Amino acid sequence: MKTLNATYAPAIFKGIIAFVFVAAGIANLMGGMATDLERLGFPGYFSTIIGVAYLLAVVCIYQTTFLFLQEWAYGGMAVALVGAAASHVFAGDPLANAMPAFILQIIFVVAYVLRARTPELAT
Numbered sequence: 001m002k003t004l005n006a007t008y009a010p011a012i013f014k015g016i017i018a019f020v021f022v023a024a025g026i027a028n029l030m031g032g033m034a035t036d037l038e039r040l041g042f043p044g045y046f047s048t049i050i051g052v053a054y055l056l057a058v059v060c061i062y063q064t065t066f067l068f069l070q071e072w073a074y075g076g077m078a079v080a081l082v083g084a085a086a087s088h089v090f091a092g093d094p095l096a097n098a099m100p101a102f103i104l105q106i107i108f109v110v111a112y113v114l115r116a117r118t119p120e121l122a123t
C-alpha cells in the first residue's frame with residue numbers, strides 16, 4: 001500500500017513546475033520579462049516565443065493522449081532551465097540571479113523522477 005506522500009508527491013512537484021512555467025509564460029507574453037531578456041542578449045521577440053512555449057509545455061505535460069508530447073515538453077523545460085541559468089552566468093550576473101533557475105532545476109528533476117517511478121500518475 002502506498003503512503004500518502006508517495007501518492008501525492010509527484011502531483012505536487014508537477015504542480016509547482018506547472019505553476020512556475022505558467023507564471024513565467026504569462027509574464028513573458030505580457031512583456032514583463034522583455035527588458036531582462038534583452039539585457040541577457042536575446043532579441044525582443046524572444047519573450048513572445050518563450051512565453052508561448054512555456055504555456056504549451058504545461059498543456060503538454062498534463063495531456064494524456066500523446067505521451068511523447070509529455071516527454072518532449074519535459075525535455076524542452078529542462079533545456080529552458082539550463083539555458084536560463086547559463087544565460088545569467090555568461091552575462092556576468094551575480095550567482096544569486098541564476099539561483100531561481102538552479103533551484104527550479106532541482107525541483108524539476110525530482111518531479112520528473114517521481115513521475116517515472118509512478119507510471120499510473122505519469123499522465
